[in-house]
Amino acid sequence: MTGDATDPRHRPAHAARYAYLGPSGTFTEAALLQVPGAAEAERLPASSVPAALSMVERGEVDAAMVPIENSVEGGVTATLDAVSVAHRLHIVAESLVPISFVLAAAAPMPLEGVRAVTTHTHAWAQVRGWAEGHLDDVEFLPSSSTAAAAGEILRGETSAQAAVCSPLVAEQLGLHVLAEGIEDVSGAVTRFVLVSRPGPVPEMTGADKTTLMIPLPQDRAGALMELLEQFSTRGVNLCRIESRPTGGGLGQYFFSIDLEGHVAESRVAEALAGVHRSAPGIRFLGSYPRADRRSQHVTDDVSDAAFAAAEQWIGGIVGGASER
Numbered sequence: 001m002t003g004d005a006t007d008p009r010h011r012p013a014h015a016a017r018y019a020y021l022g023p024s025g026t027f028t029e030a031a032l033l034q035v036p037g038a039a040e041a042e043r044l045p046a047s048s049v050p051a052a053l054s055m056v057e058r059g060e061v062d063a064a065m066v067p068i069e070n071s072v073e074g075g076v077t078a079t080l081d082a083v084s085v086a087h088r089l090h091i092v093a094e095s096l097v098p099i100s101f102v103l104a105a106a107a108p109m110p111l112e113g114v115r116a117v118t119t120h121t122h123a124w125a126q127v128r129g130w131a132e133g134h135l136d137d138v139e140f141l142p143s144s145s146t147a148a149a150a151g152e153i154l155r156g157e158t159s160a161q162a163a164v165c166s167p168l169v170a171e172q173l174g175l176h177v178l179a180e181g182i183e184d185v186s187g188a189v190t191r192f193v194l195v196s197r198p199g200p201v202p203e204m205t206g207a208d209k210t211t212l213m214i215p216l217p218q219d220r221a222g223a224l225m226e227l228l229e230q231f232s233t234r235g236v237n238l239c240r241i242e243s244r245p246t247g248g249g250l251g252q253y254f255f256s257i258d259l260e261g262h263v264a265e266s267r268v269a270e271a272l273a274g275v276h277r278s279a280p281g282i283r284f285l286g287s288y289p290r291a292d293r294r295s296q297h298v299t300d301d302v303s304d305a306a307f308a309a310a311e312q313w314i315g316g317i318v319g320g321a322s323e324r
C-alpha cells in the first residue's frame with residue numbers, strides 16, 4: 001500500500017471519528033486505514049459517498065474518506081460533485097490504494113454457472129473486458145460497494161452468483177475465489193480523499209496538492225485559455241482537470257482542478273487571485289500533502305523569494321525609492 005501513513009505532519013490532528021464508504025472491507029476502508037491513528041479510531045461505515053459526506057456536514061464525524069479518482073476509470077462523479085457543490089467541506093489528506101479484484105462466490109462453481117455478477121459500478125468498469133471474455137452473456141447487478149456486494153453473495157441477498165471484490169474481503173468472509181487478478185489493467189490505483197469541515201489548512205510540506213472548483217464564464221470567448229494562463233505563467237502544474245455540469249442547464253459547467261502546490265506558496269496564491277478576478281465563483285477545496293510525497297520542481301523565477309523580491313521592488317517604486 002502506498003500513501004502518507006507514516007508522516008505525523010500529515011495527521012489531521014482533530015479527527016477521531018471517521019466515516020467511510022462501507023461496509024467494512026471496501027477499498028475505501030483500506031484507504032482510511034492509511035491515515036495515522038485511524039486503525040484505533042472510531043470508523044463508521046456509510047452506505048454511499050453522499051451519506052458519508054453528510055455525516056461530516058452534520059458534525060457526526062470529524063472526517064470522511066471517499067474515493068475521488070481511479071487511474072483506469074477516471075473521476076468518481078458522486079465525490080467530485082458533492083465536494084465541489086457543498087459549501088462546508090474541505091479536503092485535508094489523500095490516500096492511494098492499489099486495486100486488484102477477484103470474482104468470488106458462496107460456494108465453488110464453474111465460471112459457466114455465473115449468469116449475473118454484482119459489484120460497485122466503478123469496479124465493474126474495471127473488469128468488464130475480463131467478464132466479457134470469460135463469462136457467457138453475464139448480467140451486471142450494481143451494488144453500493146465491492147464489500148457490500150461480497151456480503152450480499154455470502155447472505156444470498158442477491159440473484160447474482162458472484163461478486164467482484166478485493167481478495168481481502170473475499171478471504172475475510174470465507175467466499176470462494178473463482179478467478180483472481182481479473183482487472184483489465186494491472187497496476188490500477190484509486191485515489192481517495194479525506195474530507196472534513198473547513199478549518200486550518202494543513203501545513204505546507206513541499207509536496208502538496210490544491211483542489212479547486214471553478215465555474216467558467218459561459219459568455220466569453222477564450223475563457224478557458226485565460227484561466228489556464230493564470231497557472232502556466234506562474235509555473236503551476238495542473239495534475240487533474242475535469243469538467244462537470246453545474247446542474248443549472250445545458251452547457252453550464254464547472255471545472256474540478258487539482259494543482260501541484262499549496263495555497264501558502266506565492267505562485268499558487270497569485271494564480272488563485274488571478275483566476276478570482278475573472279471567475280469570482282472559484283472555490284478553494286483544500287491544500288493537503290500528496291500521498292506519493294513527490295515534491296514539485298519550482299523554478300527560481302516563480303519561487304516565493306522571487307515573488308517577495310518583485311513585491312519589494314514595486315513597493316519601493318510606489319514609496320518613491322531612487323532605485324527603480
Ligand SMILES: O=C(O)C(=O)C[C@]1(C(=O)O)C=C[C@@H](O)C=C1
Binds near residue numbers: 026027076190
Ligand atoms: O467499492 C469499494 O470497495 C470502494 O471503495 C469504491 C471504489 C470506487 O468508488 O472506485 C473504490 C475502489 C475501486 O476502484 C472500486 C470501487
